[in-house]
Amino acid sequence: MNNRLGKGIEALINSKNLDDRGYIDGFVNINKIKTNPNQPRKYFNQKSLDKLVESIKEKGILQPIAIKSIDDDYFELIAGERRLRAAKILKLETVPAYIIKVDSEVEKLELALIENIQRNDLNAIEEAEAYNLLKNKYNLTHKEIAKRVGKSRTEITRTLELIKLPNNIKDALIENSNDSTFPFTRGHARTILILKDSIKIQALYQRIVKEKLSVRKTEQLVKKVNKNLTPPERKTIKNILKEENSLSRVLATKVEVSSSRKYIKIHFKSEKDKVRIIDIIASSKK
Amino acid sequence: MKLFNSKTIAIANQKGGVGKTTTAVNLAAYLSITETPILLIDMDPQANATSGLGIEIDNKSKTIYDAIIDNASVDKCIHKTNLKYLDIIPSTYSLVGAEIELVPQMKREDRLKNVINQLQGKYKYIIIDSAPSLGLLTLNVLSASNSVIIPVQCEYYALEGLSQLLNTIRLVQKHLNKDLFIEGILITMYDNRLNLSKQVLQEVSEYFDDKVYKTLIKRNVRLGEAPSHGMPILLYDASSVGAQNYMELASEILEKNE
Numbered sequence: 002m003n004n005r006l007g008k009g010i011e012a013l014i015n016s017k018n019l020d021d022r023g024y025i026d027g028f029v030n031i032n033k034i035k036t037n038p039n040q041p042r043k044y045f046n047q048k049s050l051d052k053l054v055e056s057i058k059e060k061g062i063l064q065p066i067a068i069k070s071i072d073d074d075y076f077e078l079i080a081g082e083r084r085l086r087a088a089k090i091l092k093l094e095t096v097p098a099y100i101i102k103v104d105s106e107v108e109k110l111e112l113a114l115i116e117n118i119q120r121n122d123l124n125a126i127e128e129a130e131a132y133n134l135l136k137n138k139y140n141l142t143h144k145e146i147a148k149r150v151g152k153s154r155t156e157i158t159r160t161l162e163l164i165k166l167p168n169n170i171k172d173a174l175i176e177n178s179n180d181s182t183f184p185f186t187r188g189h190a191r192t193i194l195i196l197k198d199s200i201k202i203q204a205l206y207q208r209i210v211k212e213k214l215s216v217r218k219t220e221q222l223v224k225k226v227n228k229n230l231t232p233p234e235r236k237t238i239k240n241i242l243k244e245e246n247s248l249s250r251v252l253a254t255k256v257e258v259s260s261s262r263k264y265i266k267i268h269f270k271s272e273k274d275k276v277r278i279i280d281i282i283a284s285s286k287k
Numbered sequence: 288m289k290l291f292n293s294k295t296i297a298i299a300n301q302k303g304g305v306g307k308t309t310t311a312v313n314l315a316a317y318l319s320i321t322e323t324p325i326l327l328i329d330m331d332p333q334a335n336a337t338s339g340l341g342i343e344i345d346n347k348s349k350t351i352y353d354a355i356i357d358n359a360s361v362d363k364c365i366h367k368t369n370l371k372y373l374d375i376i377p378s379t380y381s382l383v384g385a386e387i388e389l390v391p392q393m394k395r396e397d398r399l400k401n402v403i404n405q406l407q408g409k410y411k412y413i414i415i416d417s418a419p420s421l422g423l424l425t426l427n428v429l430s431a432s433n434s435v436i437i438p439v440q441c442e443y444y445a446l447e448g449l450s451q452l453l454n455t456i457r458l459v460q461k462h463l464n465k466d467l468f469i470e471g472i473l474i475t476m477y478d479n480r481l482n483l484s485k486q487v488l489q490e491v492s493e494y495f496d497d498k499v500y501k502t503l504i505k506r507n508v509r510l511g512e513a514p515s516h517g518m519p520i521l522l523y524d525a526s527s528v529g530a531q532n533y534m535e536l537a538s539e540i541l542e543k544n545e
Binding site for chain 1: 317318320321322485486489521525526530531534537538541542
């Protein structure tokens with residue numbers, strides 16, 4: 002079985018005396034927490050934040066946020082940005098928190114990611130951008146990322162592909178990540194990226210949204226567009242015209258040649274004409 | 288503020304009905320969907336590109352006429368279209384008079400060039416639709432452009448007109464705009480069932496070689512219908528053959544320019 006947890010209880014240790022910074026019995030002063038600049042979640046849905054505020058107002062924060070200590074005065078947030086925001090809106094003074102020991106920046110990002118991914122909470126683009134950060138800034142391979150976040154390597158590679166989408170399409174995916182009626186999905190995104198050409202991607206994107214095309218239909222269109230990339234070569238047209246001309250000169254009648262449909266069509270004007278043409282062809286046989 | 292290395296492309300052919308306006312409108316529309324700002328300038332007094340994009344002109348609207356003749360501020364002449372990244376400087380019937388009004392003026396072939404110079408860097412591509420004539424308006428267009436796309440309809444007369452146009456381009460290169468070059472030759476209203484279409488394509492290809500776009504604009508009724516709805520083909524019927532053709536053309540042009 003894949004290790005879905007990624008990080009175990011050993012990450013949740015701390016023995017330092019932190020009372021100075023206001024860490025008392027698992028609660029920490031809200032003003033002592035700085036947020037993570039590499040936070041993978043970029044988009045905060047206002048509606049779901051409002052909901053969280055309501056629930057915290059009623060029941061309090063049930064799941065402690067995760068922080069690490071950065072110096073004698075401050076903590077840095079690892080996971081729980083929404084809860085922290087909600088707490089700030091409610092003007093709470095303290096929030097429940099785990100202090101996590103984090104050795105490196107990679108680990109910090111990883112933890113933030115794992116938190117969100119495991120709750121299935123990031124939209125496709127945020128996830129892709131987070132992987133991209135792990136890949137470029139910290140030089141992790143797809144395989145390494147896969148192992149750390151507990152997903153398959155192909156899944157990571159496929160998600161990373163989404164980075165290549167034009168910005169407007171990324172924005173649309175982010176904005177509509179909670180809207181199940183929005184016709185453009187991750188599946189569509191992967192499919193249109195096969196096109197590579199920005200105009201074609203944009204044109205097809207507009208059609209998907211406007212005509213509510215299915216992923217299946219999108220695949221068909223992508224195939225069709227790619228097929229058009231090699232239109233009947235100008236050269237074959239040239240050759241065919243040459244062949245048609247030389248044949249019609251010999252036979253003194255209209256001749257059609259089609260390489261794609263594989264035929265040579267010889268026209269005749271009358272029965273007499275037909276006999277004449279057949280004679281020419283027959284006589285040419287030695 | 289300079290954001291782009293603007294390139295100005297004229298769509299020109301003194302013959303009427305070869306697909307200049309259809310090409311100008313739809314090419315501009317497809318270029319704009321990659322979210323780079325594109326400007327279409329309508330330099331034809333018939334103002335078909337203007338109405339084809341659903342722009343309605345009243346007495347108060349500023350047009351290319353005001354920019355060229357009355358030195359109106361260019362920014363006031365730019366209108367928005369249904370596409371977010373596509374702007375237009377519309378035309379109006381009074382542009383017919385411009386030909387005559389320009390005659391006594393100094394540097395009369397450079398009026399449009401001066402207008403476009405004020406827009407440098409604001410748009411990635413500026414596409415100009417020109418009038419079906421070789422008069423002063425078309426000279427202004429050719430003098431203001433970096434390159435020219437020549438739509439050629441699949442008819443014998445089109446070939447005749449082509450040599451005249453090439454002469455004009457040579458004259459413009461010699462006297463007004465030495466850097467002007469032919470961006471490409473675009474075969475329009477192609478019908479692969481007709482030998483005439485094939486032969487026009489063959490003739491043009493032999494003479495112009497790889498200047499001829501691989502993309503052929505096929506005869507397509509949807510392209511003819513779209514303007515009456517005030518829409519470029521990509522908004523009117525994106526699944527039509529005409530839409531496919533112009534999409535291919537736009538990407539072929541972008542590829543060549545990268």
